Amino acid sequence: MVEFAIFFLFAAIAVIFALVVVLHRNPVVGALSLVASFFALAVMYVLLEAPFLAALQVIVYAGAIMVLFLFVIMLLNLQHVAEPTTRPIQQFLGYTSGAAFGIGLIYFLLKYAVFSAGPEGPFRADARAIGIRMFEAYVFPFEMVSILLLAAIVGALTLSGRGAGVRSAFDSRGTEVSK
Amino acid sequence: MIPTHYFLILSAILFTIGVVGVLTRKNGITIFMCIELMVNAVNLTFLAYARQFHDLHGLMFVFFIMAIAAAEAAVGLAIFISLFHHRDTIDVDEANLMHW
Numbered sequence: 446m447v448e449f450a451i452f453f454l455f456a457a458i459a460v461i462f463a464l465v466v467v468l469h470r471n472p473v474v475g476a477l478s479l480v481a482s483f484f485a486l487a488v489m490y491v492l493l494e495a496p497f498l499a500a501l502q503v504i505v506y507a508g509a510i511m512v513l514f515l516f517v518i519m520l521l522n523l524q525h526v527a528e529p530t531t532r533p534i535q536q537f538l539g540y541t542s543g544a545a546f547g548i549g550l551i552y553f554l555l556k557y558a559v560f561s562a563g564p565e566g567p568f569r570a571d572a573r574a575i576g577i578r579m580f581e582a583y584v585f586p587f588e589m590v591s592i593l594l595l596a597a598i599v600g601a602l603t604l605s606g607r608g609a610g611v612r613s614a615f616d617s618r619g620t621e622v623s624k
Numbered sequence: 625m626i627p628t629h630y631f632l633i634l635s636a637i638l639f640t641i642g643v644v645g646v647l648t649r650k651n652g653i654t655i656f657m658c659i660e661l662m663v664n665a666v667n668l669t670f671l672a673y674a675r676q677f678h679d680l681h682g683l684m685f686v687f688f689i690m691a692i693a694a695a696e697a698a699v700g701l702a703i704f705i706s707l708f709h710h711r712d713t714i715d716v717d718e719a720n721l722m723h724w
Contacts, residue, residue: 452626456634463638463661467645472653479657482638486664489634492626493671498686502667505690510660510697517701518653521708528651529715539647547640554632563677570674570683578680579687590691597695604702 452492459485473524476514483507497572631672639665652704652714656697663693 458481465478483506490499518524531539579587638661645658667686674682704714711718 448626452630456630459634460637460641463641466654466657466661467641467649472651472657475654475657479661482661483664486668489631489668490671493631493675495671495674495683495686498671498683501687501690505694506660506664510694513697513701514653514657517705521705521714523651523653523714528649528654529717531648531650536648539644543640543644543647546643547636550636550640551633554636555629558629558632560627560629560676563675566678568675568678570680574680575683575687578684583684583688586688590688594691594695597698601698601702604699605705 448492451488455485455488458482459489470528471524472518473515476511476518479514480507480511483511494568495570497570497575628672628676631668635665635668635672638662638668650715650717652707652716652719653701655716656700656704660693660697663689 462478462482462485466475466482469475469478483502487499487502487507490496490502642658642662642665645661646655649655649658667689670682670686670689674680674686707719708714
């Protein structure tokens with residue numbers, strides 16, 4: 446029963462902080478709330494017997510990706526910029542269609558998702574099992590991901606620098622760039 | 625052991641919150657964070673089914689999704705920095721260069 450208590454506590458934390466991300470106007474508060482939500486999701490991964498991925502969730506998502514978000518928010522000095530209010534029709538359509546989507550998703554999930562019992566016995570999903578699987582069956586995707594990350598590094602450097610390539614793309618209409 | 629559908633419903637709720645955020649917010653970085661939220665909801669579904677069927681393929685998918693999300697975050701934030709340099713805003717309604 447303590448498992449269920451942990452599940453509901455951290456599920457509530459994840460959902461509440463996710464709502465803060467959507468509803469709060471300040472992007473810094475949103476980014477920090479998202480970190481809290483990711484930590485709660487890491488607890489979910491531990492409950493799902495995947496401790497290695499829980500550690501990756503904390504290190505990669507809460508550690509690296511969200512720090513990158515916070516860094517960009519600070520770099521662009523966005524924490525003082527007031528976000529313009531969304532048009533009421535967009536608010537209304539967004540909330541209603543989002544709610545309809547969510548209700549439909551949960552309905553079809555409970556009605557059609559496969560809940561047949563899986564195999565018996567303990568499920569070993571530790572770093573050893575994942576490593577063996579990764580370097581046997583998944584070694585080609587693993588190498589492809591390394592190339593993808595290299596391409597992302599080059600792309601990010603090209604885009605974020607005040608290089609000529611991006612500027613000429615924005616300049617192509619002549620009047621787009623004033624400075 | 626917690627039943628699988630608990631995790632699936634939590635994942636559906638988080639995904640819906642992400643969808644609502646993308647539809648209603650205008651701040652580009654907030655929209656991006658909502659996309660990350662949706663990615664994480666899908667990861668939770670993968671892990672829930674991986675545990676139910678004792679299948680490591682789900683875990684491998686989550687691993688690669690994390691790597692690709694890192695690459696996506698780097699490139700996406702670089703795009704927003706570039707947009708901010710040119711327009712002094714990251715309001716996505718202002719990024720209408722292709723809107724003729």
